[in-house]
Amino acid sequence: MAPARTPVKSASDEPRPGLRERKKIRTRQAIRQAAYRLFDEQGYEATSVDRIAEEAEVSPSTVFRYFPTKEDIVLTDEYDPLLHAALVARPAEEPPATALRNAVVEVFEQAMSQDPGREPAEAHQRMRLVRDVPALRARMAEHMSATSRFLTSALAERTGLPEDALELRVCTGALLGALTEALFHWGEGDQTQELFEVVDVALRLVENGLNSAVTAPGPRGRR
Template sequence: MTPQTQPEQAKTVPGLRERKKARTKAAIQREAVRLFREQGYTGTTVEQIAEAAEVAPSTVFRYFPTKQDLVFSRDYDLPFATMFQAQSPDLTPIQAERQAIRTMLEDVTDQELALQRERWLLIVSEPELWGASLGSISRSMQVMSEQVAKRAGRGAGDAAVRAYTGAVFGVMLQVSLEWANDPEMDFPTALDEALHCLEDLRP
């Protein structure tokens, strides 16, 4: 098994039930984001979202326990961690990060990418969501710190690991904020180029 084939082999093909659940979840979030943008976050109810997505309110809560969860998502943390660790040990952490991100984004459709941008627009325009985003970012940073520490053979609390994670997330946040204001931006390319500038940074 070569390092290049590991990320591909780490993918699994979901069954019919899983695909149906994924479509339902995506439809709920898509309608929620649309209504949030049209009516405002606080002015939109879960009942309205359920009606727009043609599901029961209980189904909305099954996939999204809180209203904020309709905007925030941690669906990428575990797949990213798996792909990051699957990269060749000969790669630097930044190279492994870039390769893992490229692999993940290969399967993201234009529609899904557009939805992610809409989510970012909501987060930066709604004070309640912007404040709540810090918790989501902190959890994702913790996941990255743990993965980088594991790869580098250091502790998650190591100063170099913390500095590395902070720098990477700073770049990712900056590109994401620019993307929210620029619908023409090629987000995958812009993010990859920005992370490339950190090439000499390593824990």
């Protein structure tokens, strides 16, 4: 008889953050929202970190404690831990690319449903800024590289493949590339579709080919 499976949990089933972590999240959000207001009013280049700190009612050192650079204020969010949890929680029988697509769409849909007005507005402003500011495009490449590493690690846990396996690196790289293009496409359009729907379509375009390419010596999903 096959061993019983542990029920799969979604990212929304994760324990609620403690008071200290919720305060950190609120501070990060306050800094980010203050920065976005100022970027709209006076432009990205003309907005200093000192001015962002003043607008957010925190010290400049607090801004740098949460965001090492001004670019990180635009590019850093709370999605990575949620994405990791969602990916680990996907059913063991899902192929790697399918599990990654489902995890990404789940996290985006969850974020949009929690604050329907703010999240899409911030996502649109973020992509417009990244499109227009060379320093942000360069920093975004660094962020995507870090995201690729931790997603590759999570997929290695699921499949039993080594973290440096070419198949996993190509899988995460291709899907993150599709995700980036989906974000730009949505940000440049009229946004008649929900962001997570556009992301889902983009990831499905590359999913089938990746699933046939990524094979595992003995899948080790969450049980």
